[in-house]
Amino acid sequence: MRKLGRREWLLLLLLMGTLAVTSLLAARAFRRAAYWHEHRDERIRPWMSVGYVAHSYHVPPPVLHQAIGIEPTLHDRRPLKEIAAQQHRHVDVLISELQQAIIEFRKSHPPPGGPPSLNGGNFR
Numbered sequence: 001m002r003k004l005g006r007r008e009w010l011l012l013l014l015l016m017g018t019l020a021v022t023s024l025l026a027a028r029a030f031r032r033a034a035y036w037h038e039h040r041d042e043r044i045r046p047w048m049s050v051g052y053v054a055h056s057y058h059v060p061p062p063v064l065h066q067a068i069g070i071e072p073t074l075h076d077r078r079p080l081k082e083i084a085a086q087q088h089r090h091v092d093v094l095i096s097e098l099q100q101a102i103i104e105f106r107k108s109h110p111p112p113g114g115p116p117s118l119n120g121g122n123f124r
Contacts, residue, residue: 044098046081046091053080057102059109067101068094 004012042056050068054061065072070083080098084091 044080044095046084046095047079049077049079050083050098051077053098053102059102059105063105064098064101067097 040056040058044053048056050064050070051061053059054064062072068083069087080094081091084094087094
C-alpha cells in the first residue's frame with residue numbers, strides 16, 4: 001500500500017468534513033420532523049406564538065392572525081399571553097378564538113395525515 005500524498009490527504013479531509021456536515025444536517029432535520037410529529041394538534045397554551053399554533057394545527061398563520069384581530073407580520077414570535085395583554089383581553093378569550101378559527105378552517109381543509117383529531121379531546 002502506498003503512502004498518501006499531500007493532495008490525497010487534503011481530499012480525504014474535505015470528504016470527512018463534508019460527511020460530518022451532512023450528518024449534522026440530517027440529524028437536525030430528523031429531530032425537527034420527530035418533534036413536529038409528536039406536537040401535532042398540541043393543546044394551545046399562553047406561551048405559544050401564533051406561528052407555533054399554526055404549525056401545530058396545519059393552519060395558515062394569516063387565518064389565525066385574522067381570528068384574533070392582529071396584522072400578520074413576518075417572524076412575530078410574541079407569546080399569546082403578550083398579545084392578549086396588548087389587546088387588554090384575557091388570554092383564554094384569545095385561545096378560544098384561535099380554537100374556533102381552527103375548527104372553521106378544518107371544516108373545509110382537513111389536516112394532512114387523516115381526520116382532524118383536535119388533540120384527541122385535549123382541544124380546550
